[in-house]
Amino acid sequence: MTDRRRVNGPVGSTNPPVFEDEPEQEFGAQKGIRTRTPTATRKMYLKTGVTPSASGSAYLEIEASRKGAVSGLKLSCTVHGPRSLPRSTPFSPHIILSTHVKYAPFATKQRRGYIRDPTERDLGSHLETALRGAIIADRWPKSGVDIIISIVEGDHDRETSKSQGGEAWDMMNALSGCITVASAALADAGIDCVDTVAGGVAALVRDEGDDTTPRIVIDPIPSEHEQILAACCVAYLPDRDEITNLWFKGDLPASDMELYSQLVEKGIQASRNSNEVIVNSLLISTREQQPHERHDGTTRMHIAFNLQR
Amino acid sequence: MKFPLGSSSLNWMYGRGRQSAAIRNLETHNPTSTSHPESDSDLLHTADSYSSIMAIPSLSFSRPTFAKLSPHPYLLTNLSPQSPSTKPSRTNGRAPHEARPVQIHTSSLSHAHGSALVRSGNTTVVCGVRAEILPVTNIPQYRPRSSLQPSTTASDEAADRAELKAYDLLVPNIELATGCAPQFLPGVPPSTLAQTLSTRVYSLLHSCGVVDPKSLRIWHDPSAEAKKTTGEGDASMQDDNDDDESEAEPPQLMAYWVLYIDLLFVSFDGNPFDAAWTAVMAALRDTKLPEARWDPDREMAICSRTRKNPLDVSRGGLPVACTAAVFQEKEYAEAGGLAGENRHWVLLDPDRLEESLCRETVTMVVDCGGVGGETRIRSIEKQGGTVIGRELMRGFAGVAEKRWREVRDAMQ
Numbered sequence: 001m002t003d004r005r006r007v008n009g010p011v012g013s014t015n016p017p018v019f020e021d022e023p024e025q026e027f028g029a030q031k032g033i034r035t036r037t038p039t040a041t042r043k044m045y046l047k048t049g050v051t052p053s054a055s056g057s058a059y060l061e062i063e064a065s066r067k068g069a070v071s072g073l074k075l076s077c078t079v080h081g082p083r084s085l086p087r088s089t090p091f092s093p094h095i096i097l098s099t100h101v102k103y104a105p106f107a108t109k110q111r112r113g114y115i116r117d118p119t120e121r122d123l124g125s126h127l128e129t130a131l132r133g134a135i136i137a138d139r140w141p142k143s144g145v146d147i148i149i150s151i152v153e154g155d156h157d158r159e160t161s162k163s164q165g166g167e168a169w170d171m172m173n174a175l176s177g178c179i180t181v182a183s184a185a186l187a188d189a190g191i192d193c194v195d196t197v198a199g200g201v202a203a204l205v206r207d208e209g210d211d212t213t214p215r216i217v218i219d220p221i222p223s224e225h226e227q228i229l230a231a232c233c234v235a236y237l238p239d240r241d242e243i244t245n246l247w248f249k250g251d252l253p254a255s256d257m258e259l260y261s262q263l264v265e266k267g268i269q270a271s272r273n274s275n276e277v278i279v280n281s282l283l284i285s286t287r288e289q290q291p292h293e294r295h296d297g298t299t300r301m302h303i304a305f306n307l308q309r
Numbered sequence: 310m311k312f313p314l315g316s317s318s319l320n321w322m323y324g325r326g327r328q329s330a331a332i333r334n335l336e337t338h339n340p341t342s343t344s345h346p347e348s349d350s351d352l353l354h355t356a357d358s359y360s361s362i363m364a365i366p367s368l369s370f371s372r373p374t375f376a377k378l379s380p381h382p383y384l385l386t387n388l389s390p391q392s393p394s395t396k397p398s399r400t401n402g403r404a405p406h407e408a409r410p411v412q413i414h415t416s417s418l419s420h421a422h423g424s425a426l427v428r429s430g431n432t433t434v435v436c437g438v439r440a441e442i443l444p445v446t447n448i449p450q451y452r453p454r455s456s457l458q459p460s461t462t463a464s465d466e467a468a469d470r471a472e473l474k475a476y477d478l479l480v481p482n483i484e485l486a487t488g489c490a491p492q493f494l495p496g497v498p499p500s501t502l503a504q505t506l507s508t509r510v511y512s513l514l515h516s517c518g519v520v521d522p523k524s525l526r527i528w529h530d531p532s533a534e535a536k537k538t539t540g541e542g543d544a545s546m547q548d549d550n551d552d553d554e555s556e557a558e559p560p561q562l563m564a565y566w567v568l569y570i571d572l573l574f575v576s577f578d579g580n581p582f583d584a585a586w587t588a589v590m591a592a593l594r595d596t597k598l599p600e601a602r603w604d605p606d607r608e609m610a611i612c613s614r615t616r617k618n619p620l621d622v623s624r625g626g627l628p629v630a631c632t633a634a635v636f637q638e639k640e641y642a643e644a645g646g647l648a649g650e651n652r653h654w655v656l657l658d659p660d661r662l663e664e665s666l667c668r669e670t671v672t673m674v675v676d677c678g679g680v681g682g683e684t685r686i687r688s689i690e691k692q693g694g695t696v697i698g699r700e701l702m703r704g705f706a707g708v709a710e711k712r713w714r715e716v717r718d719a720m721q
Contacts, residue, residue, distance in 0.1 A: 005499045007507050009480035012447025014567045017440065017599055017612040051576040052431045053490040053661065059575075064419070076575050078488035100495040102487070105571040106421040106437030114484065114499075148488035148495055150573060152435055153418055 006114060016110065034207075034217065034224040039266075041200075041219040041273045042072075046181070046281040048188040054078040056189025058281075060181040062155070073173065074153040077181040079189040081145030089144075094137035096144040099128045101178055107154040119167075123175055126245060130179045130235030131186065133244030134197040145191065149178050155221075168249065169203070169222045172233040175247065176201045179235045180274045187282050195237040196278050197244055200270025202263050203231035204252065216262055218270040234267035238275050243268070376400060381640050381666055388636070388654050401430075401660055408631075408658035408712055411587060411719040415595040423596025423620070427588040430660065431578035433489075436588035438596045439569045442527065442610045445562060448476055453562065469522045474515050478525055481510045481570040483585055489577035490661065506581055509690070510570075510589055513674065517687050519593060519625035520568065524618065527610050529603035530560035563603040564610050568596070568620075579660035582672060586630040591720055596620040626676040628687045629716045631709035634659040634667035635696045653696050657708060669694025671702070675709045678717070684710050 051057035176199030203220035230250025409430035418424035421437035
């Protein structure tokens, strides 16, 4: 059943283009090389207040690792609320979070539809868990807040094959970005949080060439490594030293507990890096807002009503 | 005392002559023109101390608060200043015929074949064009084209357009439910506005003939294939129409490119159609399709990663949409009688507040890039209200021409 409320296009199925020649000659760069140090994250750009009509908003862009091959992550987040819930909703002593994560149709290798698919719902529920731990929820009883993230461009690699499981690892990077951008947007909306939560990803990878010892890197990109064995995405509150959400994927030897904790440790390190970006960006935006507010205060308008009339 | 929340109650309670008594004090520029002795200019500066001495309850609101509480009188007071020296301006500080400047960035998305980000004030829209291949075997009721000569006559052009529409090769969709404004939240089916906008873009794309169907066809030329095997062939198949001296099989049309044009509103502050249409045009001009040839053995089109052809959008010219809303002095104007008394303003490029107060809107799509620079009107749409007549429409064409130049400059 086609959706009549959209323009659906041709009845017959269309195929994405299939290419014949090798991409290497175009990009020049060699595949499978990580130029950053294992403890370096990619550069980030974070800006709050991109959607003035929303209560709070933020935009996050992570730089592309190689020109042409991998797109950087581009996220736009809006926060609406806190606002009163509809009458039909049962009483809630704390704020009700609703998170929506949606890929734009042009965000990934394959064209996405407009209906949310299970991956997007999964990302949304992880995001909700991560944020719920940071918001002081009982300050707003009987109210709700909507957090909406549009992934304008995903972190998908064009060359990574499906067999390598690139999509699954990309989801972790996307979640970490979602947490970071949502945290900035929440702060922009003025919703009280115990701390700014930030996302970080660490992975156990095996590189091309040396198949002896896997190593742990932060902010992994699937195309830069031969194989990703395991990855974990943490949402971390730096001041409280708490983790609000932990997502672990992959297979590790069950005997080696040290490896598990190391991976989480590195995830926290990545999260601290992105937290610095949030704090800096919020500082910049508050500095920008201050003169504006003062101006607004002096140009107040006054209304007087005549009682006799 | 009760503060009249609705602006209409202000109108009805105080009548026309006095309706701005409460509002006039809003005017920060010339507060002396109030009719009440109590509320003179001092009030503006010393309101807090004043109200504590006098028994008059004084409310002090910031601009955005007042705009929210009673938007109609707020906009009206801004548009009709008391002294003739101050020019009428809108709540956003623009003159009635002043549009927001447009900024366009293209090629910022890597997964799309063409993309554009258009920002006009606080309205931001991202457009991505993505091409996919539709083999003719997948088209039900496909009719092979008999003539392969390049279309020159008018009837051929009409056939081209019919082809584009019959096979549905252009698929524009507008997504508003991204939280770009408080009324557009996700999790619901597309709103009426989103559906209307998609349909308007769809019909305008077809009626203006923006995309040349020739650049969407993928050919298979068996004779060229044969030549290639002997070692002197030309690899390019696409658009190789006038290669007619081949005595063997004529080239065959095997597949079409389908353009998925997706628009995503990042931020919404009124006038979505102009921004969306500008984004569509900018993204289509930016689109580069990979060169494709038909592989008869695999029965599929194979594309080249290195060779790309820009999409031909020259035939449609550069249509630019220009929208204005009509703001009336009385919120609920009577149908007859008083129509002449009711003052109105034509507000170009309305923002979200103005859109909510205006019932009559007009959109004109013009193209001034034709031969000799003459203006061609590609479409006129007008909804609601009776203010804009023939004369105003003529004047509006001049405004649209100015807008066309602004947008063209932004595109280059």
